[in-house]
Amino acid sequence: MPDKSNQFSKDWVELAETAKALSHPARIAIIRYLLDNGPSNCNPIIEELPLSQPAVSRHLKELRESGLLESETCGTSVCYRLNTLRMQKFCEAISRKCLESGDLKLDMQLKVESEV
Numbered sequence: 001m002p003d004k005s006n007q008f009s010k011d012w013v014e015l016a017e018t019a020k021a022l023s024h025p026a027r028i029a030i031i032r033y034l035l036d037n038g039p040s041n042c043n044p045i046i047e048e049l050p051l052s053q054p055a056v057s058r059h060l061k062e063l064r065e066s067g068l069l070e071s072e073t074c075g076t077s078v079c080y081r082l083n084t085l086r087m088q089k090f091c092e093a094i095s096r097k098c099l100e101s102g103d104l105k106l107d108m109q110l111k112v113e114s115e116v
């Protein structure tokens with residue numbers, strides 16, 4: 001099937017690419033680790049996850065290529081840090097689209113009504 005992503009706006013494509021990068025629980029765990037601990041090289045992240053070093057490296061690469069992580073050489077290893085601006089833009093875009101659609105407002109209203 002041909003890729004038709006060029007028929008969507010740049011913002012929508014970027015949003016989809018970010019969502020795709022977040023579509024694996026290991027990547028969510030990496031993001032969470034970096035949020036809790038700050039910049040890190042690969043070794044402490046490997047110790048936190050039930051995955052092999054090559055698997056963690058592949059997930060780090062996917063997150064870096066999506067722009068969610070930034071990396072720099074620190075001595076003989078690579079340090080990774082969360083690109084908080086990219087993450088913030090993603091979260092804001094999702095929130096804004098949910099609010100615009102009214103679905104989030106409806107869900108929140110139903111939850112409030114059920115608690116009363």
